Amino acid sequence: SSYYYYNIVAVSATSGGSVSLSGVANATNIEASSASESSDYYYHSVAVATTSGGSSSYYYYNIVAVSATSGGSVSLSGVASTTNIESSSDSKSSYYYYNIVAVSATSGGSVSLSGVASTTNIESSSDSKSSYYYYNIVAVSATSGGSVSLSGVANATNIEASSASESSDYYYHSVAVATTSGGSVRVFGVANATNIEASSASALSDYYHIVAVAATSGGSVSLSGVANATNIEASSAS
Secondary structure, three states: OHHHOOOEEOEOOOOOOOOOOOOOOOOEEEOEOOOOOOHHHHHHOEEEOOOOOOOOOOOOOOOOEEOEOOOOOOEEEOEOOOOOEEEOOOOOOHHHHHOOOEEOEOOOOOOEEEOEOOOEEEEEOOOOOOHHHHHOOOEEOEOOOOOOEEEOEOOOEEEEEOOOOOOHHHHHOOOOEOEOOOOOOEEEOEOOOEEEEEOOOOOOOOOOOOOEEOOOOOOOOOOOOOOOOEEEEEOOOO
16 A cells, blocks of 8 residues: 555766666656755655565655566666656556656657556656646557557656556546657557557546557557547457
């Protein structure tokens, strides 16, 4: 449960570098921040915890659940400031999906996540985004033995991996994705229950226009060159 997180740490990538995490256990948060952050920033930081012990902290509502596939690992690269990552067990209940994370790509860079299993939230947003925005999330499930990857994301991007058992009302939780200037957004390896929405940074949070997309057996869904206000949802043919 959320009271578990007590080991707080500040992580800053060197100029032009990146932050990478692999082989994480349950309940792990990592946050990258700029070196200019003041000392009180540690209240807005990240919990890194082993599977034993824990105590309360009020801050942990901007976090994300990440689970490595069996025998695999979780890796994040190209992150800048305001980045939280948490690895947790699949036993987390559905309410946990409100715990998400802010991820910003470095200038001219991109954010990439691989090896994720169920219950994964990732959000890319500008530092100026208000906290209410973090309720707009999306369900993404990797195909069996596969992975979910997103690249070329800009501000205001939410991605969540979840099991196919999510109920249909879950599709109201969508995600804002904005391409970089002259760039594109691409997601592949997705299975059931996948929402993707491209919109301008100024778009309202109530994205209701969505579409069902189902990959053929053993196939994948790919989107590139999207413009503003685009929703894509992968679902089973049934």
